[in-house]
Amino acid sequence: YPTFYGVCVDIKKAAEIVHKYGKILMIDEAHGSHLNFCSKLPPAAERSGADIVAQSTHKTLPAMTQSSVLHVCSDRVDLDKLSRMLRMLQTTSPSYILMASVQNAVEYMDKYGEERLCKNIDIFRIKTKELRELGVHVLTDDFLKENGCYAFDETRAVISLNDVGITGKELEIILREKYKIQMEMSDLMYVVGYITAADEPEDIARLFDSVKEIYLDAKKNGNQSSKVYIEEFPHLTQEISMKNAFYSDNELVTTEESIGRISSDFIIPYPPGIPLICPGEIIKEETIEYAKSILQNGINVNGIEDNKLRVVV
Ligand SMILES: Cc1ncc(COP(=O)(O)O)c(C=O)c1O
Structure with a gap:
């Protein structure tokens, strides 16, 4: 929240629904650390009812790369559990330079x-x-x-x-x-x-x-025609679970040979990073054609290398 393209959803509404069912709402606000600092922008998730908000301050604030913030915004969050989880995932040697950079960015934005x-x-x-x-x-x-x-x-x-x-x-x-x-x-x-x-x-x-x-x-110069036509996004069928497909025996095959097989990997045009194919899904010809047109236009597609991708054996 927002997306890479600036599209925002109604967090207040999402929070109401989630809370009605006794759950907490966590928002990935990687691209939205700046929202809180300008009244002309959509409301920041931290002020819209989200319980936990993760921000990549380096993306939209003047903070150094790899500086991030996790906000706890309500008393619905079990702080002790959160600390235990973070201890499992975080380094025991935090960077004071990065932390100072976040503080500096916030002070700059406040002013x-x-x-x-x-x-x-x-x-x-x-x-x-x-x-x-x-x-x-x-x-x-x-x-x-x-x-x-x-x-x-x-x-x-x-x-x-x-x-x-x-x-x-x-x-x-x-x-x-x-x-x-x-x-x-x-x-x-x-x-x-x-x-x-x-x-x-x-x-x-x-x-x-x-x-x-x-x-x-x-x-x-007379350029009047569209170069790219985006067909409707091909809908794929999940044949086996993502986990089973990812950990299964697999082999590298050409994109042509992969049609009709079960993918063992994510195929993701990057940017924007939205998967075309997830592990466990049956690969369709239209999806491969779509991936190829993206590659031909110089956009990176993670999961396809030298026209090969990984499928379940
Ligand atoms: C939606 C979203 N969430 C999280 C991340 C990860 O952010 P970070 O750069 O802090 O690892 C990204 C990175 O581009 C992103 O686009």
């Missing part, structure tokens, strides 16, 4: 987060509106809400120029090489940029103005 993020969101709104009016597919709060989404995190520049024949990966490369702008990630359709409190409004304007230039150039 400047509201003002700096609000300023950046204001320019984000102006520029995305301009691009949408021009015909560029860029995610905005209005657009997502009209399409059934609860809320949108307007620190995400999610842009697709697929309509003028440019894939997300290609757009990422053009922005880096020609405009010296590094995006957070790209997939088949979209590039995603993270707008943080450390950015300046001019940086955000420059990103959207560069996209506008690329779009208009492509149109001028």
Whole structure:
């Protein structure tokens, strides 16, 4: 919460349902540590009824990589049990540099987060509106809400120029090489940029103005057609449990030979990291075709190497 693309669900509602059944709600807020610091953003999970919230502060706050925070937000959580679990998983030698970096980031956001993020969101709104009016597919709060989404995190520049024949990966490369702008990630359709409190409004304007230039150039050159068509996501049947498939005897076969077999591994386009195939599922031809089109467009697919993947023997 939110997703890589800034899409937010209604945590309050989820918390009500979970609590009605006497359970606790844990939220992976890896991409949302900044939400608490700006009144123009969707509500932070810590303030929306979640009981435990995990954050990767290094993703959206000015904290060093590998610095994370686990918030306990209600008295429904058994702190003693939580401590015992953490003792099993954590190092006994914490890094004081990383902890100081988290503290520093939080102090920075406390002081400047509201003002700096609000300023950046204001320019984000102006520029995305301009691009949408021009015909560029860029995610905005209005657009997502009209399409059934609860809320949108307007620190995400999610842009697709697929309509003028440019894939997300290609757009990422053009922005880096020609405009010296590094995006957070790209997939088949979209590039995603993270707008943080450390950015300046001019940086955000420059990103959207560069996209506008690329779009208009492509149109001028007659690029009118989509390059990528995403078919409906193929639904797979779970034949055996994930655990049994993962630990079973397995063999490496070519993607063609894998059709109809049970996968022993995860096949995950990364980014965004959502599995196409999970262990135990029967592999379909459409899924393999889909994975291949992703690979052909220069996107990494974890679990397929040299056109081979692992299936249950
Ligand atoms: C949704 C989600 N949760 C958790 C993580 C892991 O975060 P970390 O970088 O702190 O290991 C990621 C990493 O990208 C993520 O996308």
